[in-house]
Amino acid sequence: MSNFISGEGFEKTFRFGRMILEGTGVTVLLALFTVIIGFILGILLAIMRMSDVRPLRFLGQDRQGRPRNNRLLVAISRFNPLSVIATTYVEVIRSTPVLVQIMIIYHGIFSYLIDLPSITILGFIRLNRFVPGVVALGINSGAYLCEIIRSGIQSIDGGQTEAARSLGLNKTQTMYSIILPQAIKNILPAIANEFVVIIKESSITYTIGVQELMSVVNDVRGSFFIIMEPLLVATVIYFCLCFPTSKLIAYFERRMSRGDKR
């Protein structure tokens, strides 16, 4: 039996050096694409959740346009399909494990419905594993980013909307020119934090064969029957990715809030 941890073990691990580097690259790319997909999805979901689309609005009013007294009709008139869809999505994603979501996306959607070609990009990114991984993580992250974006939008003073509308801007113009730019600036630290969270969470995609850092650890184990040494190497790499990034975020957060108080 081999030692618990040995120099030889590290030496063997580093024979996989090139794969470890590539795995790290895949991890970072995975997180980057996930945040981009999650952010776009998050904005869409947030706008859906806060929309005021009520196709049955007329049921809540009488002929003169005054509100009715019938509670049931008033409740039905408030029905907003976009908001219901977005809220359901967010709650389902947040109440189920990301591992289950990834399995469903990979085995369900990408095996039966969408057939990706077995292409390898840059020599180490396997498209038919990487894309399902990114999609699954993006779908997951979109739900969390939706809530971050929504709270960012709601934190903008109502006076901003009033000023914009009083100048004649319509709802959409107000949202895109006035509210979103301020909201996004406020939540940038939270989005960067989500990036750090995803770097760590992305390790789970090794279960569907994405060749990121954890899957390289697994390869080392398969070849040499050692586990602690590659795990420790992975630990150091994850730490070096996440710790400086969080510190950088905290630094910019402090600087930005100082600017606001001036």
Added chain:
Amino acid sequence: MTSDKLIQVKNLKKHYNKGTIKALDDVSIDIHSGEVIVVIGPSGSGKSTFLRSLNLMEQPTDGQIIFDGVDITKKKAPGPDGKLKKVNIDLHRQKMGMVFQHFNLFPHKTILQNMILAPMKVKGISKDAATNKAMELLRRVGLEDRHSAYPIQLSGGQKQRVAIVRALAMEPEVMLFDEPTSALDPEMVGEVLAVMKELAKEGMTMVVVTHEMGFAREVGSRVVFMDEGKILEQGTPEEIFTSPKHPRLKDFLSKVL
């Protein structure tokens, strides 16, 4: 002063909590071009609600607001040709500038960007034309050298002067002011009132909610006293301040003068 009715307010009501709170209780008033209407009254009397109803920042519960001949409280209204047309509230809001107690400048945009945003986005004016117009307006309030500053770098009085010319950049037909000097340090009140006085002199139609009785007396063409959601008395500053009739107005004036 001409006598065209620019805004006709008819039986305006605004209720909250299913009618238990009557912020506006049957308010009717005609506002003519060139008039400076100063609205006074105790806290909670409905002054802000009245002002904010004029450009539909608040949707009234009942009543009519006829602006430029169109009832803007309705979804559809007959136009000048008598045909029923969809009322586009954004179109009417362009013609009503509004100035807020807390300025509400856009903090992520420079002073100049604050001023040209709406003319460009809403009216489709070219950037050059909008910039020229904005710089001219800034010059009028003595702030042309601050055009590239951000709102956060300005004093309260400067911010409010920018807010006023930002609204003017849309070339409105009427300007609405809701306590424009209430959030200012005392030494900055004068500079903002001076700009408003200038504007009144140029013939701008104005509706001003304020606690500045000196301004009401000097600049107002009509003073309106509100209490509990109603207009209890109105008249020239002379009539209101030297011979008030309603006991509530007398009581109010005895407290603020």
